[in-house]
Amino acid sequence: MSQSAPVAADERVKSEPFLTKLMKRPELGAMAGVVLVVIFFALTADESMFTLAGIMNFMTPAAQLGILAIGAALLMIGGEFDLSIGSMVAFSGLFFGVCVVTWQLPLIAAIPMTFVFAAMVGAINGNIVIRSGLPSFIVTLAFLFILRGLSLVGLKMATGGSTQLRGVRDATENDWLGPFFSGEAFGSLFSWLAANGMIETFKSGAPKVPGIPVEILWFIVLALAATYVLLRTPAGNWIFASGGDKTAASNSGVPVSRVKVSLFMLTACCAALVAIITVMDAGSTDARRGFQKEFEAIIAAVIGGCLLTGGYGSAIGAFFGSIIFGMVVIGLTYTDFDQDWFQVFLGAMLLIAVLFNNAIRKRVTGER
């Protein structure tokens, strides 16, 4: 690279204030939302909400949702929707349950098989959308019902009539791979911290928080990986381009169909990961697993700055969007408010986020 001569500034371009620059980040809305929600609960909730135990308490559901939301966010940036992720959680949960309980497979076989299975369903979803040219909204709405129905039917076939498949805990308890997908990580660190009086303990001396639930670690790792892919790899550029304008993208040599099908597969794999974690935690799987999670995941992605029209958004935004979600669901139990306010809050939050995103988009594209 030859060093270019300093570029003469255009006299009509004002230097941007820091705040305006910040406004252009897609995740700003979600970050502001987290701050507001923290302030709200700091004022109204019991102070135990922001102890270590309280934080783990709301981060766990946030992480379970967030894993889905990050997949949904990438897919939305790529210009598609997947309404079947909630049903996919149930369906891959069933498959995983059958693998470990009925077929007695060790986790080292059952987990990869579950991911491959989910990816295949995702690929079917994606291929139908790409080849038919139909809106993904309709195609995946069909799969929302198909997969939920198959989960019910499959569960009855696997259990001989019940809609719950038990025995997962017994089958996986002593598996060496188990700690990566269930329970708490860094247990010894937390015991050490407890022994040294750095975190709260029960009277027995055991720490109140035995470790970090593994889903939180998965959630953080996924958010970082997705952000890296989006911002620092050619694939990330392809995702933005495919969602921004698929004709323009493919004219420029972006493999749009491959990008979109891969994103459908990724979203399905995120659902499978949530299924594996929650099924191992609960020790059983049932047909209602992941119920309505598709909407919550999409809401978290939208709060995180993803445009419904695609081509814009961020994984970090979805990360914060999910945390807002977890804080509100759990946080309301620490307050005197009726817990059912949650749904009102959710709808309002979605509406504000969409209005906000729309304004941001106009700003970015210079529309007037």
Place this chain on the structure above:
Amino acid sequence: MTEDTKFHHGDASDAAPIVEMKNIEKHFGNIIALAGVSFDVKPGECHCLLGDNGAGKSTFIKTMSGVHKPTKGEILFEGKPLHFDTPRDAMEAGIATVFQDLAMIPLMSVTRNFFMGREPTKGKGLLKRFDVEQANDVCMEEMRKMGINLRGPDQAVGTLSGGERQTVAIARAVYFGAKILILDEPTSALGVRQTSNVLATIDRVRSQGVGVVFISHNVRHALAVGDRFTVLNRGKTLGTAKRGEITPEELQDLMAGGQEMAELEGSLGGTV
């Protein structure tokens, strides 16, 4: 009209053509879209392809850029016969087309658009990543060469004017090694100021030795930068004229196919 432009104009009459299209015919079913069109482009010249709506300009350039296969006729690329199966083949051979819709994504930054589908990478294996710093540097530099001062490499394309977007598309094609640049009516939707910017860009690209095919139905825009002018009418070439051999009025008449235009022009007072 022909003398009062600021452009230097290429003098490439003796160079061998990069692309030569001979007697190209293209039929769609029983419709004859092109009935024997011959056209060539030399390095460093701007060859204007003029014609009214429906004359076959679009079909012709799509044949040239590999979108359509000719029914009859020969395409010579640097002297050798060549067949393009896909637009990608033509692109790789060095024929770049800037279509009217520009293949630009408004929500994405100039850099991300510039390198879309051809991102520079660094690192190996799992660490192979989009070299954002280099991409930004190259993009700023190329834009500066084209006379556009970006606020920053992360400025969204949506904030650029139509002429600037056109220039980004042209700069992108040239940066990625275009020998022939086909511009499909680049000035048709632009204002006066933006049009002159785009014409200046064409001039700049030509002086780098790129052969420019400039499609237009505006005689004034064509005469401002063109070195040679080929007029298409009803799927046939009506002839190629060099700069200075033809007046705007003659070109206008050729495009419209002769007499009717003379009458029309009379009634409009020569304003067309």
